[in-house]
Amino acid sequence: MQKISPCLWFRNEAEEAVDFYVSIFPGAKKGSVLRSDDVEVRSSGGVVMVNFELFGQSFQALNGNQEDPFNHAISLSVDCKDQAEVDHYWDKLIGDRGKGIACSWLKDRYGVSWQIVPEILPRLLNDPDKAKAARVMQAMMKMVKIDVAAIEAAARG
The missing domain is CATH 3.10.180.10 (2,3-Dihydroxybiphenyl 1,2-Dioxygenase, domain 1)
Structure with missing residues (x-):
């Protein structure tokens, strides 16, 4: 089990970005997608978090709807x-x-x-x-x- 997974904080394009990265790297995998309806939280684009893997490294993509x-x-x-x-x-x-x-x-x-x-x-x-x-x-x-x-x-x- 990987102990540290980088989390990339997007405004509202987390799933789009993950699909983009997975299309570039061989063997990349898109994992679970946590949707706002599943956890009854408001999230831009309907997605809260997407897990993905590049070259065996786990990542998270989060829609934070922030300005940083x-x-x-x-x-x-x-x-x-x-x-x-x-x-x-x-x-x-x-x-x-x-x-x-x-x-x-x-x-x-x-x-x-x-x-x-x-x-x-x-x-x-x-x-x-x-x-x-x-x-x-x-x-x-x-x-x-x-x-x-x-x-x-x-x-x-």
Whole structure:
């Protein structure tokens, strides 16, 4: 049993957001949906909470009908094996209403922050060759979506 499950607090689009995320990640699962009629509470859109799972990690999506938008103070980081996987998650999460920020960060259409990170990036940033790691850092700082080939070229010098 997972002891901690992140809860994402939406205004009124919790179920819509869960359906969006489940459509992007392989093996993702939409779980139980707690509807306002089931618990006799008023909730925008008729949904109070939706449970879902991404890569075996449990999440909750709550309709809080509040005015506190998501911000960069927390993000969901996706480890990617290669450029194709980076491109897939980046393109799907940005869609037509999201926005690239910087250095692998993006905001999706709901304002949730994500980091789409190829596995090579943290490995090279932690390389014992400090000059190599510095070149990789400098290259990354100029990027929005990570370009694996450019990161590898920076590592080579």
